[in-house]
Amino acid sequence: MDFTSTLTLFAQALLIGLAIAAPVGPIGLLTIQRSLQQGPRAGLATGLGASVADALYGAVGAYGVDAVITALAAARLPLALGGAAFLLYVAWGLWRAPAAQLSAQPTLSGHSLWRYFAGTVLLTLSNPATIFSFIAVFGALSARSASTSPGLVVLGVFVGSALWWLTLSAGVGRLRQRFDERWQRRVQRSSAVALAGFALWQLGGLLGPAGLSAA
Template sequence: MVGTAVLTVGAGVLFGLALAAPPGPMNAIIAEESVRRGWGAGFRAGLGAMVADFVFFLLALAGLVAVIEAAPRVRAAMVAVGGVLMLYFGYGALASVGETLTGESDGGPNRGFLKAFVLAITNPYQILFWLTVGVGLLSSGTLDVLSVLPLVGDALAGLVVVETGSPLLVGGLFGGIVVWIVGFPAALVTGRNRVDRLAPAVAVVSGLVLVGAGVLFVIDGLSTLV
Protein backbone atom coordinates (compact mmCIF):
# COMPACT_ATOMS: atom_id res chain seq x y z
CA MET A 1 0.00 0.00 0.00
CA VAL A 2 1.26 3.46 -0.89
CA GLY A 3 2.36 5.51 2.13
CA THR A 4 -0.06 7.95 3.72
CA ALA A 5 2.25 10.87 2.91
CA VAL A 6 2.19 10.12 -0.83
CA LEU A 7 -1.58 9.66 -0.78
CA THR A 8 -1.98 12.94 1.12
CA VAL A 9 0.07 14.87 -1.46
CA GLY A 10 -1.79 13.17 -4.33
CA ALA A 11 -5.17 14.00 -2.80
CA GLY A 12 -4.05 17.61 -2.37
CA VAL A 13 -3.09 17.79 -6.05
CA LEU A 14 -6.52 16.46 -7.04
CA PHE A 15 -8.25 19.00 -4.80
CA GLY A 16 -6.14 21.76 -6.39
CA LEU A 17 -7.06 20.65 -9.89
CA ALA A 18 -10.72 20.43 -8.86
CA LEU A 19 -10.51 24.05 -7.72
CA ALA A 20 -8.59 25.36 -10.74
CA ALA A 21 -9.80 23.34 -13.72
CA PRO A 22 -13.60 23.82 -13.99
CA PRO A 23 -14.71 26.22 -16.77
CA GLY A 24 -15.56 29.69 -15.51
CA PRO A 25 -14.43 33.31 -15.32
CA MET A 26 -10.88 32.54 -14.13
CA ASN A 27 -10.15 30.13 -16.96
CA ALA A 28 -11.79 32.53 -19.41
CA ILE A 29 -9.22 35.16 -18.40
CA ILE A 30 -6.37 32.65 -18.63
CA ALA A 31 -7.52 31.51 -22.06
CA GLU A 32 -7.86 35.03 -23.43
CA GLU A 33 -4.44 36.10 -22.10
CA SER A 34 -2.75 32.90 -23.35
CA VAL A 35 -4.08 33.04 -26.88
CA ARG A 36 -3.65 36.78 -27.39
CA ARG A 37 -0.36 37.34 -25.53
CA GLY A 38 1.37 33.98 -25.13
CA TRP A 39 2.09 31.43 -22.43
CA GLY A 40 3.70 33.93 -20.02
CA ALA A 41 0.60 36.13 -19.97
CA GLY A 42 -1.67 33.12 -19.41
CA PHE A 43 0.55 31.86 -16.60
CA ARG A 44 0.57 35.29 -14.92
CA ALA A 45 -3.23 35.38 -15.08
CA GLY A 46 -3.37 31.94 -13.48
CA LEU A 47 -0.88 33.12 -10.87
CA GLY A 48 -3.20 36.01 -10.02
CA ALA A 49 -6.04 33.57 -9.33
CA MET A 50 -3.71 31.35 -7.27
CA VAL A 51 -2.55 34.30 -5.15
CA ALA A 52 -6.21 35.01 -4.39
CA ASP A 53 -6.59 31.38 -3.28
CA PHE A 54 -3.55 31.79 -1.05
CA VAL A 55 -5.18 34.88 0.50
CA PHE A 56 -8.32 32.82 1.15
CA PHE A 57 -6.14 30.07 2.62
CA LEU A 58 -4.64 32.56 5.09
CA LEU A 59 -8.09 33.97 5.89
CA ALA A 60 -9.42 30.44 6.44
CA LEU A 61 -6.54 29.76 8.84
CA ALA A 62 -7.46 32.92 10.73
CA GLY A 63 -11.18 32.08 10.68
CA LEU A 64 -12.07 35.21 8.69
CA VAL A 65 -13.62 33.39 5.70
CA ALA A 66 -16.41 32.23 8.01
CA VAL A 67 -16.86 35.84 9.17
CA ILE A 68 -17.37 36.97 5.55
CA GLU A 69 -19.95 34.25 4.98
CA ALA A 70 -21.73 35.19 8.21
CA ALA A 71 -22.06 38.82 7.04
CA PRO A 72 -24.49 38.54 4.12
CA ARG A 73 -24.27 42.21 3.11
CA VAL A 74 -20.47 42.13 2.96
CA ARG A 75 -20.59 38.95 0.89
CA ALA A 76 -23.32 40.43 -1.35
CA ALA A 77 -21.25 43.58 -1.93
CA MET A 78 -18.23 41.45 -2.91
CA VAL A 79 -20.38 39.41 -5.30
CA ALA A 80 -21.89 42.54 -6.90
CA VAL A 81 -18.46 44.17 -7.34
CA GLY A 82 -17.15 40.95 -8.85
CA GLY A 83 -20.08 40.89 -11.25
CA VAL A 84 -19.45 44.46 -12.40
CA LEU A 85 -15.77 43.66 -12.97
CA MET A 86 -16.70 40.57 -14.98
CA LEU A 87 -19.03 42.63 -17.16
CA TYR A 88 -16.25 45.17 -17.75
CA PHE A 89 -13.63 42.54 -18.63
CA GLY A 90 -16.18 40.61 -20.72
CA TYR A 91 -16.89 43.74 -22.76
CA GLY A 92 -13.13 44.18 -23.24
CA ALA A 93 -12.78 40.61 -24.48
CA LEU A 94 -15.65 40.97 -26.97
CA ALA A 95 -14.29 44.33 -28.16
CA SER A 96 -10.95 42.66 -28.98
CA VAL A 97 -12.42 40.03 -31.32
CA GLY A 98 -10.87 41.67 -34.38
CA GLU A 99 -7.39 41.79 -32.87
CA THR A 100 -5.00 38.94 -33.66
CA LEU A 101 -1.68 40.48 -32.70
CA THR A 102 -0.37 37.63 -30.53
CA GLY A 103 2.15 38.85 -28.00
CA GLU A 104 0.85 42.41 -27.70
CA SER A 105 1.07 43.71 -24.15
CA ASP A 106 -1.38 46.59 -23.82
CA GLY A 107 -1.88 47.31 -20.14
CA GLY A 108 1.57 46.09 -19.09
CA PRO A 109 2.94 42.67 -18.20
CA ASN A 110 0.82 42.42 -15.04
CA ARG A 111 -2.48 43.10 -16.81
CA GLY A 112 -3.72 39.50 -16.70
CA PHE A 113 -2.43 38.95 -13.16
CA LEU A 114 -4.40 41.90 -11.81
CA LYS A 115 -7.55 41.01 -13.77
CA ALA A 116 -7.57 37.44 -12.49
CA PHE A 117 -6.69 38.45 -8.93
CA VAL A 118 -9.46 41.05 -8.53
CA LEU A 119 -12.02 38.67 -10.03
CA ALA A 120 -10.90 35.75 -7.88
CA ILE A 121 -10.84 37.72 -4.63
CA THR A 122 -14.50 38.70 -5.19
CA ASN A 123 -15.57 35.27 -6.47
CA PRO A 124 -18.19 33.72 -4.12
CA TYR A 125 -17.42 30.25 -5.45
CA GLN A 126 -13.83 30.47 -4.22
CA ILE A 127 -15.06 31.81 -0.88
CA LEU A 128 -17.49 28.87 -0.71
CA PHE A 129 -14.71 26.37 -1.51
CA TRP A 130 -12.52 27.64 1.32
CA LEU A 131 -15.51 27.84 3.67
CA THR A 132 -16.41 24.18 3.07
CA VAL A 133 -13.76 21.95 1.50
CA GLY A 134 -10.90 24.28 2.46
CA VAL A 135 -11.82 24.43 6.14
CA GLY A 136 -12.19 20.65 6.17
CA LEU A 137 -8.75 20.20 4.64
CA LEU A 138 -7.18 22.53 7.21
CA SER A 139 -8.74 20.80 10.24
CA SER A 140 -6.50 18.18 11.86
CA GLY A 141 -7.70 14.62 11.34
CA THR A 142 -8.05 12.05 8.59
CA LEU A 143 -10.22 11.77 5.50
CA ASP A 144 -11.20 8.37 4.09
CA VAL A 145 -11.53 9.52 0.47
CA LEU A 146 -13.12 6.43 -1.09
CA SER A 147 -15.50 5.61 1.77
CA VAL A 148 -17.89 8.38 0.69
CA LEU A 149 -18.46 6.86 -2.77
CA PRO A 150 -21.99 5.53 -3.28
CA LEU A 151 -22.53 1.76 -3.43
CA VAL A 152 -18.83 0.80 -3.24
CA GLY A 153 -17.81 3.04 -0.34
CA ASP A 154 -17.94 0.30 2.30
CA ALA A 155 -15.82 -2.06 0.22
CA LEU A 156 -13.17 0.60 -0.46
CA ALA A 157 -13.06 2.10 3.02
CA GLY A 158 -9.55 2.36 4.41
CA LEU A 159 -7.75 2.09 1.06
CA VAL A 160 -7.08 5.82 0.59
CA VAL A 161 -6.81 7.66 3.90
CA VAL A 162 -5.21 11.10 3.89
CA GLU A 163 -4.19 13.41 6.72
CA THR A 164 -6.16 16.64 6.86
CA GLY A 165 -4.54 19.66 8.44
CA SER A 166 -1.23 18.44 7.02
CA PRO A 167 1.23 20.74 5.23
CA LEU A 168 1.57 17.94 2.67
CA LEU A 169 -2.12 18.21 1.78
CA VAL A 170 -2.00 22.01 1.47
CA GLY A 171 1.24 21.80 -0.52
CA GLY A 172 -0.33 19.26 -2.85
CA LEU A 173 -3.39 21.47 -3.30
CA PHE A 174 -1.34 24.46 -4.43
CA GLY A 175 0.84 22.08 -6.47
CA GLY A 176 -2.27 21.00 -8.35
CA ILE A 177 -3.14 24.64 -9.06
CA VAL A 178 0.40 25.21 -10.37
CA VAL A 179 0.07 22.17 -12.66
CA TRP A 180 -3.09 23.71 -14.14
CA ILE A 181 -1.84 27.27 -14.58
CA VAL A 182 1.32 25.95 -16.29
CA GLY A 183 -0.34 23.28 -18.44
CA PHE A 184 -3.55 25.03 -19.50
CA PRO A 185 -1.84 28.06 -21.13
CA ALA A 186 0.76 25.74 -22.69
CA ALA A 187 -1.99 23.66 -24.29
CA LEU A 188 -3.65 26.79 -25.66
CA VAL A 189 -0.55 28.20 -27.31
CA THR A 190 0.68 24.90 -28.79
CA GLY A 191 1.05 25.42 -32.53
CA ARG A 192 1.66 29.16 -32.62
CA ASN A 193 0.86 29.35 -36.34
CA ARG A 194 -2.77 28.67 -35.45
CA VAL A 195 -3.00 31.18 -32.60
CA ASP A 196 -4.16 34.13 -34.69
CA ARG A 197 -7.01 32.06 -36.13
CA LEU A 198 -7.97 30.89 -32.65
CA ALA A 199 -7.81 34.30 -30.94
CA PRO A 200 -11.20 35.70 -32.11
CA ALA A 201 -13.07 32.52 -31.08
CA VAL A 202 -11.40 32.46 -27.66
CA ALA A 203 -12.17 36.17 -27.19
CA VAL A 204 -15.86 35.57 -27.98
CA VAL A 205 -16.17 32.57 -25.66
CA SER A 206 -14.23 34.31 -22.88
CA GLY A 207 -16.32 37.46 -23.24
CA LEU A 208 -19.61 35.56 -23.15
CA VAL A 209 -18.54 33.56 -20.09
CA LEU A 210 -17.50 36.72 -18.26
CA VAL A 211 -20.64 38.67 -19.23
CA GLY A 212 -22.92 35.75 -18.30
CA ALA A 213 -21.23 35.24 -14.95
CA GLY A 214 -21.18 38.99 -14.36
CA VAL A 215 -24.94 39.31 -14.88
CA LEU A 216 -25.60 36.43 -12.47
CA PHE A 217 -23.22 37.84 -9.85
CA VAL A 218 -24.72 41.35 -10.03
CA ILE A 219 -28.25 39.97 -9.69
CA ASP A 220 -27.17 37.74 -6.78
CA GLY A 221 -25.44 40.59 -4.97
CA LEU A 222 -28.14 43.20 -5.51
CA SER A 223 -30.93 40.80 -4.49
CA THR A 224 -29.35 40.63 -1.04
CA LEU A 225 -28.42 44.31 -0.76
CA VAL A 226 -31.72 45.79 -1.92
Protein backbone atom coordinates (compact mmCIF):
# COMPACT_ATOMS: atom_id res chain seq x y z
CA MET A 1 0.00 0.00 0.00
CA ASP A 2 1.22 3.50 -0.78
CA PHE A 3 1.22 6.26 1.83
CA THR A 4 -2.08 7.78 0.67
CA SER A 5 -3.89 4.44 0.79
CA THR A 6 -2.42 3.69 4.19
CA LEU A 7 -3.49 7.06 5.58
CA THR A 8 -6.98 6.68 4.11
CA LEU A 9 -7.41 3.21 5.62
CA PHE A 10 -6.17 4.41 9.01
CA ALA A 11 -8.56 7.40 8.92
CA GLN A 12 -11.49 5.12 8.03
CA ALA A 13 -10.64 2.77 10.89
CA LEU A 14 -10.24 5.71 13.29
CA LEU A 15 -13.71 7.01 12.37
CA ILE A 16 -15.15 3.53 12.92
CA GLY A 17 -13.53 3.49 16.36
CA LEU A 18 -15.18 6.81 17.20
CA ALA A 19 -18.54 5.57 15.92
CA ILE A 20 -18.29 2.38 17.99
CA ALA A 21 -17.39 4.21 21.20
CA ALA A 22 -19.60 7.31 20.97
CA PRO A 23 -23.14 5.89 21.48
CA VAL A 24 -24.20 6.13 25.12
CA GLY A 25 -24.34 2.70 26.74
CA PRO A 26 -23.18 0.97 29.93
CA ILE A 27 -19.52 1.85 29.35
CA GLY A 28 -20.33 5.48 28.61
CA LEU A 29 -22.39 5.73 31.80
CA LEU A 30 -19.61 4.19 33.87
CA THR A 31 -17.05 6.53 32.32
CA ILE A 32 -19.18 9.60 33.05
CA GLN A 33 -19.99 8.50 36.59
CA ARG A 34 -16.40 7.67 37.51
CA SER A 35 -15.07 10.86 35.91
CA LEU A 36 -17.52 12.89 38.01
CA GLN A 37 -16.93 11.00 41.22
CA GLN A 38 -13.21 10.21 41.09
CA GLY A 39 -11.74 12.37 38.35
CA PRO A 40 -10.80 11.99 34.68
CA ARG A 41 -8.12 9.33 35.28
CA ALA A 42 -10.76 6.93 36.59
CA GLY A 43 -13.00 7.65 33.61
CA LEU A 44 -10.15 7.24 31.14
CA ALA A 45 -9.10 3.91 32.67
CA THR A 46 -12.70 2.73 32.28
CA GLY A 47 -12.93 3.84 28.66
CA LEU A 48 -9.56 2.41 27.66
CA GLY A 49 -10.70 -0.99 28.86
CA ALA A 50 -13.49 -0.80 26.27
CA SER A 51 -10.99 0.30 23.60
CA VAL A 52 -8.79 -2.73 24.25
CA ALA A 53 -11.76 -5.09 24.12
CA ASP A 54 -12.95 -3.49 20.87
CA ALA A 55 -9.47 -3.95 19.40
CA LEU A 56 -9.40 -7.61 20.45
CA TYR A 57 -12.69 -8.31 18.71
CA GLY A 58 -11.52 -6.24 15.78
CA ALA A 59 -8.41 -8.38 15.47
CA VAL A 60 -10.58 -11.49 15.33
CA GLY A 61 -12.59 -9.97 12.48
CA ALA A 62 -9.66 -8.41 10.64
CA TYR A 63 -7.54 -11.55 10.71
CA GLY A 64 -10.50 -13.85 10.09
CA VAL A 65 -9.85 -16.28 12.96
CA ASP A 66 -12.65 -18.75 12.23
CA ALA A 67 -12.03 -20.92 15.28
CA VAL A 68 -12.41 -17.93 17.61
CA ILE A 69 -15.55 -16.74 15.82
CA THR A 70 -17.08 -20.21 16.16
CA ALA A 71 -16.18 -20.34 19.86
CA LEU A 72 -17.72 -16.91 20.45
CA ALA A 73 -20.92 -17.99 18.73
CA ALA A 74 -21.11 -21.09 20.93
CA ALA A 75 -20.45 -19.04 24.08
CA ARG A 76 -23.03 -16.34 23.31
CA LEU A 77 -25.43 -17.36 26.09
CA PRO A 78 -22.94 -17.66 28.99
CA LEU A 79 -21.16 -14.47 27.88
CA ALA A 80 -24.43 -12.54 27.90
CA LEU A 81 -25.49 -13.95 31.28
CA GLY A 82 -22.11 -13.11 32.78
CA GLY A 83 -22.19 -9.59 31.35
CA ALA A 84 -25.70 -8.93 32.63
CA ALA A 85 -24.81 -10.26 36.09
CA PHE A 86 -21.74 -8.02 36.18
CA LEU A 87 -23.80 -4.99 35.18
CA LEU A 88 -26.30 -5.71 37.95
CA TYR A 89 -23.43 -6.06 40.44
CA VAL A 90 -21.97 -2.70 39.39
CA ALA A 91 -25.41 -1.06 39.52
CA TRP A 92 -26.01 -2.36 43.05
CA GLY A 93 -22.61 -1.08 44.16
CA LEU A 94 -23.32 2.37 42.72
CA TRP A 95 -26.74 2.53 44.38
CA ARG A 96 -25.31 1.73 47.81
CA ALA A 97 -22.05 3.70 47.59
CA PRO A 98 -21.86 7.05 49.41
CA ALA A 99 -21.19 10.18 47.39
CA ALA A 100 -17.45 10.81 47.18
CA GLN A 101 -15.84 13.86 48.76
CA LEU A 102 -14.83 16.19 45.95
CA SER A 103 -11.26 17.40 45.78
CA ALA A 104 -9.25 19.21 43.12
CA GLN A 105 -6.76 16.32 42.98
CA PRO A 106 -8.63 13.05 43.65
CA THR A 107 -6.41 10.31 45.05
CA LEU A 108 -6.52 7.06 43.13
CA SER A 109 -4.26 4.08 43.56
CA GLY A 110 -2.79 2.24 40.62
CA HIS A 111 -4.69 -0.83 41.80
CA SER A 112 -8.03 0.99 41.48
CA LEU A 113 -7.22 2.19 37.97
CA TRP A 114 -6.21 -1.28 36.85
CA ARG A 115 -9.39 -2.69 38.43
CA TYR A 116 -11.53 -0.23 36.48
CA PHE A 117 -9.62 -1.04 33.30
CA ALA A 118 -9.81 -4.82 33.69
CA GLY A 119 -13.48 -4.75 34.70
CA THR A 120 -14.41 -2.79 31.59
CA VAL A 121 -12.41 -5.13 29.35
CA LEU A 122 -14.38 -8.09 30.72
CA LEU A 123 -17.70 -6.24 30.54
CA THR A 124 -17.16 -5.23 26.91
CA LEU A 125 -15.96 -8.70 25.90
CA SER A 126 -19.10 -10.24 27.41
CA ASN A 127 -21.54 -8.10 25.40
CA PRO A 128 -23.04 -10.34 22.67
CA ALA A 129 -24.77 -7.39 21.00
CA THR A 130 -21.40 -6.02 19.88
CA ILE A 131 -19.32 -9.13 19.24
CA PHE A 132 -20.51 -10.00 15.75
CA SER A 133 -21.08 -6.42 14.64
CA PHE A 134 -17.42 -5.70 15.42
CA ILE A 135 -16.31 -8.82 13.57
CA ALA A 136 -18.40 -7.89 10.52
CA VAL A 137 -17.18 -4.28 10.41
CA PHE A 138 -13.52 -5.16 10.86
CA GLY A 139 -13.72 -8.03 8.41
CA ALA A 140 -15.33 -5.88 5.71
CA LEU A 141 -12.87 -3.04 6.18
CA SER A 142 -9.81 -5.28 6.14
CA ALA A 143 -11.13 -7.07 3.05
CA ARG A 144 -10.94 -3.78 1.15
CA SER A 145 -7.27 -3.38 2.02
CA ALA A 146 -4.16 -5.34 1.26
CA SER A 147 -3.67 -8.62 3.07
CA THR A 148 -0.81 -7.15 5.07
CA SER A 149 -2.87 -4.33 6.65
CA PRO A 150 -5.30 -5.83 9.22
CA GLY A 151 -3.02 -4.59 12.02
CA LEU A 152 -3.42 -1.04 10.74
CA VAL A 153 -7.21 -1.45 10.82
CA VAL A 154 -7.11 -2.64 14.44
CA LEU A 155 -4.75 0.18 15.43
CA GLY A 156 -6.95 2.80 13.79
CA VAL A 157 -10.09 1.62 15.57
CA PHE A 158 -8.28 1.49 18.90
CA VAL A 159 -6.96 5.05 18.47
CA GLY A 160 -10.39 6.35 17.47
CA SER A 161 -12.08 4.68 20.43
CA ALA A 162 -9.38 5.85 22.85
CA LEU A 163 -9.68 9.45 21.58
CA TRP A 164 -13.39 9.41 22.37
CA TRP A 165 -12.87 8.14 25.91
CA LEU A 166 -10.07 10.65 26.50
CA THR A 167 -12.29 13.51 25.34
CA LEU A 168 -15.29 12.33 27.36
CA SER A 169 -13.41 11.70 30.62
CA ALA A 170 -11.47 14.98 30.38
CA GLY A 171 -14.59 17.00 29.58
CA VAL A 172 -16.67 15.49 32.37
CA GLY A 173 -13.74 15.70 34.79
CA ARG A 174 -13.54 19.47 34.25
CA LEU A 175 -17.17 19.80 35.33
CA ARG A 176 -16.94 17.67 38.47
CA GLN A 177 -16.35 20.59 40.84
CA ARG A 178 -19.75 22.00 39.86
CA PHE A 179 -21.55 18.96 41.27
CA ASP A 180 -22.22 19.07 45.00
CA GLU A 181 -22.95 15.97 47.07
CA ARG A 182 -26.68 16.09 46.29
CA TRP A 183 -26.08 16.15 42.54
CA GLN A 184 -23.44 13.45 42.83
CA ARG A 185 -25.99 11.26 44.53
CA ARG A 186 -28.53 11.91 41.77
CA VAL A 187 -26.05 11.06 39.03
CA GLN A 188 -24.94 7.97 40.92
CA ARG A 189 -28.47 6.68 41.46
CA SER A 190 -29.48 7.48 37.86
CA SER A 191 -26.43 5.61 36.56
CA ALA A 192 -27.28 2.61 38.76
CA VAL A 193 -30.86 2.47 37.45
CA ALA A 194 -29.69 2.84 33.83
CA LEU A 195 -27.06 0.09 34.20
CA ALA A 196 -29.63 -2.24 35.74
CA GLY A 197 -31.95 -1.41 32.83
CA PHE A 198 -29.24 -2.31 30.32
CA ALA A 199 -28.68 -5.61 32.12
CA LEU A 200 -32.39 -6.48 32.14
CA TRP A 201 -32.75 -5.48 28.48
CA GLN A 202 -29.82 -7.74 27.60
CA LEU A 203 -31.35 -10.62 29.55
CA GLY A 204 -34.77 -10.03 28.01
CA GLY A 205 -33.39 -10.11 24.50
CA LEU A 206 -31.36 -13.20 25.26
CA LEU A 207 -33.99 -15.23 27.10
CA GLY A 208 -36.85 -14.37 24.78
CA PRO A 209 -37.88 -16.72 21.96
CA ALA A 210 -35.60 -15.07 19.40
CA GLY A 211 -32.63 -15.04 21.73
CA LEU A 212 -33.05 -18.65 22.78
CA SER A 213 -33.38 -19.83 19.19
CA ALA A 214 -30.23 -17.91 18.22
CA ALA A 215 -28.34 -19.45 21.13
